[in-house]
Every structure is written in structure tokens, then in C-alpha cells.
Amino acid sequence: MTATIIKGKEVAAELRAALTEEVAQLKEQGIVPGLSVILVGDNPASHSYVKAKAKACEQIGVVSEVLKRDVSITQEELLADIQQLNESPNVHGILVQLPLPKHIDEKAVLNAISPSKDVDGFHPVSVGNMVIGDECYLPCTPHGIIELIKRSGEEISGKHAVVIGRSNIVGKPVSMLLLQENATVTIAHSRTKDLSAVTKQADILVSAVGQPRLIKAEDVKEGAIVIDVGNTMEEGKLVGDIDFEAVKEKAGYITPVPGGVGPMTITMLLKNTVDAAKTIHHVKA
Ligand code: NAP
Numbered sequence: 001m002t003a004t005i006i007k008g009k010e011v012a013a014e015l016r017a018a019l020t021e022e023v024a025q026l027k028e029q030g031i032v033p034g035l036s037v038i039l040v041g042d043n044p045a046s047h048s049y050v051k052a053k054a055k056a057c058e059q060i061g062v063v064s065e066v067l068k069r070d071v072s073i074t075q076e077e078l079l080a081d082i083q084q085l086n087e088s089p090n091v092h093g094i095l096v097q098l099p100l101p102k103h104i105d106e107k108a109v110l111n112a113i114s115p116s117k118d119v120d121g122f123h124p125v126s127v128g129n130m131v132i133g134d135e136c137y138l139p140c141t142p143h144g145i146i147e148l149i150k151r152s153g154e155e156i157s158g159k160h161a162v163v164i165g166r167s168n169i170v171g172k173p174v175s176m177l178l179l180q181e182n183a184t185v186t187i188a189h190s191r192t193k194d195l196s197a198v199t200k201q202a203d204i205l206v207s208a209v210g211q212p213r214l215i216k217a218e219d220v221k222e223g224a225i226v227i228d229v230g231n232t233m234e235e236g237k238l239v240g241d242i243d244f245e246a247v248k249e250k251a252g253y254i255t256p257v258p259g260g261v262g263p264m265t266i267t268m269l270l271k272n273t274v275d276a277a278k279t280i281h282h283v284k285a
Pocket of ligand 1: 141165166167171188190192195209210263265
């Protein structure tokens with residue numbers, strides 16, 4: 001069996017086209033969705049992520065501003081910036097680009113963002129609401145993964161989903177979202193014994209580890225939906241956790257790297273920002 005490739009890049013483009021229309025309609029009502037990004041220091045990777053987010057905003061008509069702060073900024077100054085953004089009527093989404101310099105308490109900074117503007121979905125209130133299934137802004141990568149699984153057209157309910165990885169930004173939240181979709185969920189991690197025996201049971205396999213080609217064809221069930229979150233730089237190329245060429249001959253559906261989960265992450269950030277603008281201005285869905 002050769003798997004159907006779930007092309008995240010194409011799904012992301014479709015979603016962005018719909019968001020562009022939505023933003024145009026909001027603008028007719030005098031509402032201009034706005035995202036503020038705080039960028040501290042001069043980490044080149046952070047600068048390029050922020051640039052990509054700002055460009056994506058511009059493409060769909062969301063106004064974005066990047067507050068560039070010197071690496072020497074104090075925690076108090078950073079918290080004051082966030083307070084100002086929390087109170088600004090033109091700002092609907094706030095994002096603090098991580099990592100922050102070591103002298104700043106990352107948790108205190110993320111916790112200062114108003115949950116109503118927490119478009120990254122990392123605030124403990126957002127996380128709590130996600131776990132109990134209440135309304136909140138879903139974290140972007142896990143939300144994108146669920147959208148891609150749904151694009152396979154297969155029912156999630158009742159399937160056995162195995163998630164490899166238990167980080168707060170991918171593994172744990174995607175496991176919770178799969179549970180909410182009524183999957184039976186197993187979470188595997190570095191202490192899991194006989195990983196292959198676990199992954200072979202998966203109807204849906206999500207790998208969020210960061211180890212190139214960790215998962216081989218023999219670790220995958222025939223016909224499974226395989227989502228590769230991993231992206232590691234190897235000889236100048238992005239490589240996933242899944243041995244794509246071999247696994248695509250056995251899986252039912254598979255995401256490529258690059259062009260799979262990656263493009264969905266910024267798209268879900270855009271969606272959260274547009275949704276935040278609608279909620280703050282009481283626009284019905
Ligand atoms: P992370 O915080 O480093 O977590 C990695 C997880 O993998 C941990 O839970 C770890 O287990 C587990 N693990 C490590 N080695 C393992 C092994 N041999 N077998 C089973 N589990 C193992 O990473 P992350 O932030 O979740 O990111 C994971 C990957 O996704 C990275 O490649 C990252 O670049 C990528 N990513 C992509 C996007 C995107 O938009 N495409 C977004 C976020 C992340 P322990 O908990 O036991 O240590």
C-alpha cells in the first residue's frame with residue numbers, strides 16, 4: 001500500500017485563504033485583527049521565526065507589530081510591556097517568542113499574558129481549559145496536527161492513537177486533543193519500554209521527538225495515519241522522525257517533512273488571532 005500524502009502546505013494555504021476573507025469582512029465592520037510579538041535579544045532562529053509570523057500576518061491582512069527588546073531588559077520591564085498590551089484595544093493576540101534570556105522567569109512572563117489574548121495557548125488557564133474541553137485558544141502545533149488528521153477523512157473516534165513525546169508544547173496537548181476526539185490514547189516517551197511494540201498498535205501515530213528516522217516501516221501498522229512533527233536539521237535539510245520513504249509504503253496516510261505539520265503551526269496562530277479579534281469585539285462565529 002502506498003500512503004496518501006497529507007500535504008500540510010496545501011491545507012495551510014486553503015485555511016489562510018479563508019482567513020483572508022474573514023479578515024476582510026471584519027475590516028468592513030471596523031475591526032482590524034492585531035498581533036503583538038515581543039522579541040528579546042538577538043537569537044537568529046527567534047528572529048527568523050518572528051519574521052515568518054509577521055509576514056504571514058501581513059499576507060492575510062492581520063496587523064502585526066514586533067516589539068524588539070534588548071537582551072538586558074529586566075523582568076519588570078517585560079511584565080510592564082505585557083500589561084500595556086493586555087490593556088491595548090488594538091491588540092488581540094500577544095506572543096512572547098521563546099526562549100527568553102536566562103535572567104528572566106519564562107513562566108512568570110507567559111502567565112502575565114491575558115488568557116483572552118493568549119494566541120499561543122501556553123497560559124496555564126488556556127491549558128486547563130483545553131484539558132477540561134472548555135473554550136480557549138488551542139496551542140498552534142497540536143491544533144494543526146488535529147486538522148491534518150481530520151483531512152485524511154478518517155474517523156478519529158474509537159481509533160488507537162499513539163503519541164511519541166510528552167512535551168508541554170506538542171506531546172501532552174495533542175494527546176489531550178485526540179482524547180477529546182474520542183481516540184484511545186497512549187503516550188510514549190524516552191522511558192517507554194519496547195517502543196516498537198507500542199507504535200505497531202497505532203491506528204494514528206503522532207511522533208514529536210526530534211530524532212531523524214526514529215520510526216521505521218516495521219514500527220508502523222499497515223494503513224495507519226502517520227503524523228511526523230519532528231524537524232531536525234541534518235546536513236542543511238529538515239528531517240522528520242519518520243523514515244518517510246519506507247513508511248509511506250505501509251501507512252495509509254502520512255505527512256511529509258518539510259511541508260507537513262510545519263506550515264500548519266503559523267496558520268493556527270493566525271486563526272487564533274482572528275478568533276481573538278472576533279471574541280473581543282463580540283462578533284458571532
Ligand atoms: P522535546 O521537548 O525535546 O520533547 C521530546 C520528547 O520526545 C520528550 O517527551 C522525550 O521523552 C521524547 N523522546 C526522546 N527520545 C525518545 C525516544 N528515543 N523514544 C521515545 N521518546 C523519546 O521536543 P518538542 O518541543 O516536543 O518537539 C519535538 C519535535 O517536534 C522536535 O523535532 C521539534 O523541532 C518539532 N516541533 C515541530 C513543530 C512544527 O511546527 N513543525 C513545532 C514544535 C516542535 P522524555 O519526556 O522522557 O524526555
